[in-house]
Amino acid sequence: xxxxxxxxxxxxxxxxxxxxxxxxxxxxxxxxxxxxxxxxxxxxxxxxxxxxxxxxxxxxxxxxxxxxxxxxxxxxxxxxxxxxxxxxxxxxxxxxxxxxxxxxxxxxxxxxxxxxxxxxxxxxxxxxxxxxxxxxxxxxxxxxxxxxxxxxxxxxxxxxxxxxxxxxxxxxxxxxxxxxxxxxxxxxxxxxxxxxxxx
Amino acid sequence: xxxxxxxxxxxxxxxxxxxxxxxxxxxxxxxxxxxxxxxxxxxxxxxxxxxxxxxxxxxxxxxxxxxxxxxxxxxxxxxxxxxxxxxxxxxxxxxxxxxxxxxxxxxxxxxxxxxxxxxxxxxxxxxxxxxxxxxxxxxxxxxxxxxxxxxxxxxxxxxxxxxxxxxxxxxxxxxxxxxxxxxxxxxxxxxxxxxxxxx
DNA sequence: CAATAAGCGGACCGGGCGGTCAACTTGCTA
DNA sequence: TAGCAAGTTGACCGCCCGGTCCGCTTATTG
Numbered sequence: 197x198x199x200x201x202x203x204x205x206x207x208x209x210x211x212x213x214x215x216x217x218x219x220x221x222x223x224x225x226x227x228x229x230x231x232x233x234x235x236x237x238x239x240x241x242x243x244x245x246x247x248x249x250x251x252x253x254x255x256x257x258x259x260x261x262x263x264x265x266x267x268x269x270x271x272x273x274x275x276x277x278x279x280x281x282x283x284x285x286x287x288x289x290x291x292x293x294x295x296x297x298x299x300x301x302x303x304x305x306x307x308x309x310x311x312x313x314x315x316x317x318x319x320x321x322x323x324x325x326x327x328x329x330x331x332x333x334x335x336x337x338x339x340x341x342x343x344x345x346x347x348x349x350x351x352x353x354x355x356x357x358x359x360x361x362x363x364x365x366x367x368x369x370x371x372x373x374x375x376x377x378x379x380x381x382x383x384x385x386x387x388x389x390x391x392x393x394x395x
Numbered sequence: 396x397x398x399x400x401x402x403x404x405x406x407x408x409x410x411x412x413x414x415x416x417x418x419x420x421x422x423x424x425x426x427x428x429x430x431x432x433x434x435x436x437x438x439x440x441x442x443x444x445x446x447x448x449x450x451x452x453x454x455x456x457x458x459x460x461x462x463x464x465x466x467x468x469x470x471x472x473x474x475x476x477x478x479x480x481x482x483x484x485x486x487x488x489x490x491x492x493x494x495x496x497x498x499x500x501x502x503x504x505x506x507x508x509x510x511x512x513x514x515x516x517x518x519x520x521x522x523x524x525x526x527x528x529x530x531x532x533x534x535x536x537x538x539x540x541x542x543x544x545x546x547x548x549x550x551x552x553x554x555x556x557x558x559x560x561x562x563x564x565x566x567x568x569x570x571x572x573x574x575x576x577x578x579x580x581x582x583x584x585x586x587x588x589x590x591x592x593x594x
Numbered sequence: 595c596a597a598t599a600a601g602c603g604g605a606c607c608g609g610g611c612g613g614t615c616a617a618c619t620t621g622c623t624a
Numbered sequence: 625t626a627g628c629a630a631g632t633t634g635a636c637c638g639c640c641c642g643g644t645c646c647g648c649t650t651a652t653t654g
Contacts, residue, residue: 205652230642231643241603244603246642251643348558374577382582383583385572389569431612440632450612
């Protein structure tokens with residue numbers, strides 16, 4: 197589209213600084229941190245932040261877009277894995293590990309208004325659906341589970357651990373493991389409600 | 396302590412109106428709704444709200460305290476139930492059903508500063524620990540699960556469904572069911588991380 | 595090295611928030 | 625029913641937030 201000439205060296209560095217500071221700040225203190233705090237953490241002025249990202253939501257969207265794209269790629273690569281059950285578990289592990297601490301709600305909050313994020317998210321969701329379908333056909337997950345279910349449950353381990361004050365770093369793995377056991381065919385009980393259509 | 400004379404009739408009614416309006420508003424639109432909106436929904440002035448609740452957090456704490464107390468009572472009653480596994484599931488069902496939609500984070504957010512809420516929460520947690528212990532001894536849940544695990548997972552069904560745009564009313568039951576299957580002994584895989592000590 | 599445009603920063607703005615207050619209304623009681 | 629304490633109200637306050645703007649700095653380039 198707009199053939200934009202490359203960023204000046206310092207500007208490129210500052211952009212990276214801002215993205216990193218914002219990611220940390222969002223992760224540690226939630227989506228409500230002020231842009232002033234983010235800029236301060238990056239060691240830059242507030243004006244600089246707004247030169248790089250027109251709005252606070254755009255900054256959030258840039259971070260989320262990165263992560264979703266990375267996840268999408270991981271998902272696609274895992275489609276060729278030998279063990280479909282292990283592949284799905286691996287995907288969920290990467291997904292939960294990538295978004296540390298409390299930046300769980302990233303997926304929805306940012307996508308509301310940004311078309312790029314929405315599109316990337318849908319591509320990533322498609323990967324998940326395929327992973328789940330493969331795992332189901334292989335008997336690695338129960339028959340009554342859908343991709344939409346897994347997408348919804350994907351962030352739960354992070355959510356759950358965000359409520360323990362000084363959580364040890366790997367605690368989320370415990371809850372991913374429990375939830376994944378709930379997805380397995382062994383000992384599965386019939387589900388009381390059909391899955392949602394949307395995601 | 397302070398022998399306070401009973402509220403005037405209209406004041407008592409308004410207090411109930413405010414609590415109901417706040418509960419609805421928090422549930423529908425999250426904890427960030429303005430006190431002005433809550434007062435408007437109750438059909439009252441903002442000043443009236445602050446006469447009944449010194450601060451917005453106090454209002455939230457009053458709501459949360461009610462719910463936690465109710466949950467504590469349910470938990471204690473279920474301790475006498477014949478089937479410990481069914482009792483635990485019933486408790487989790489009541490817990491998830493009680494806090495509809497997105498008011499999931501009630502437990503932590505409000506208790507941060509309010510001593511009453513903290514105390515009530517700890518009592519309720521004690522009930523959960525007992526329910527889980529009984530269920531474990533009975534073989535209804537896996538041996539490596541603790542009360543703290545269940546407390547953390549308690550709100551997950553609501554959290555998960557809060558991300559589907561127009562969720563059908565009972566959808567949370569699906570995810571409670573999946574997660575509960577993950578708590579059962581059949582098909583359980585060893586957990587990769589010890590449980591947290593705190594709750 | 596000089597010229598210049600790209601980048602930077604912080605004072606500033608409008609708006610919305612939680613919370614206050616003094617003038618007004620109303621349920622209770624004797 | 626008269627008197628008054630209890631209750632109500634919305635205009636108002638100070639604060640902080642996202643976002644703007646313009647004078648200043650600096651990387652780039654011929």
